[in-house]
Amino acid sequence: DTEVTQTPKHLVMGMTNKKSLKCEQHMGHRAMYWYKQKAKKPPELMFVYSYEKLSINESVPSRFSPECPNSSLLNLHLHALQPEDSALYLCASSPPPLAGFYEQYFGPGTRLTVT
């Protein structure tokens, strides 16, 4: 099973709303990632969790707050977003690359629209 699931599939929120994106994997992967993808652009890395600890924050604005409650779940809490934050948000997972190379497996994404 190489499935990463994400909910919701679509989300529309106002600039004053608070919402959360959820991601789940049951492949036993101990590295999980959040990416942002704009139309016709490659995915941009936002955060990396390794063994449930935040390893990488790519200078993401604080209106995005990640959380990793356990080894299977990854959340992205959203607050006071701007219209330019509208994008496809992708979650991915992989074994931690501590002894070689591993491909990342992506979820289907959440299409976020900020109004």
Added chain:
Amino acid sequence: DQQVKQNSPSLSVQEGRISILNCDYTNSMFDYFLWYKKYPAEGPTFLISISSIKDKNEDGRFTVFLNKSAKHLSLHIVPSQPGDSAVYFCAASALNDYKLSFGAGTTVTVRA
């Protein structure tokens, strides 16, 4: 600074023919290279990978070639099928690095 480049934004190929997608990179620390396929409104799907100790890796209709001295890799799809119409991303990483550097993508259209 774009470390992985896909200089062809689009490619159109007839069904049954070969599709060749190219990718160049600048970072000599990259040791692992991947190709992902993406349909609209879906997440990228892993296709095939190659490590720098090899120069070729094959999986069914997909073959990736790596020329490390030229910092160039290519993906061959033979024969091309209508379901192959998608955006293809080349990606690269260094040993023990979490980060994948992606190219801008090539949109492949397979004509019947």
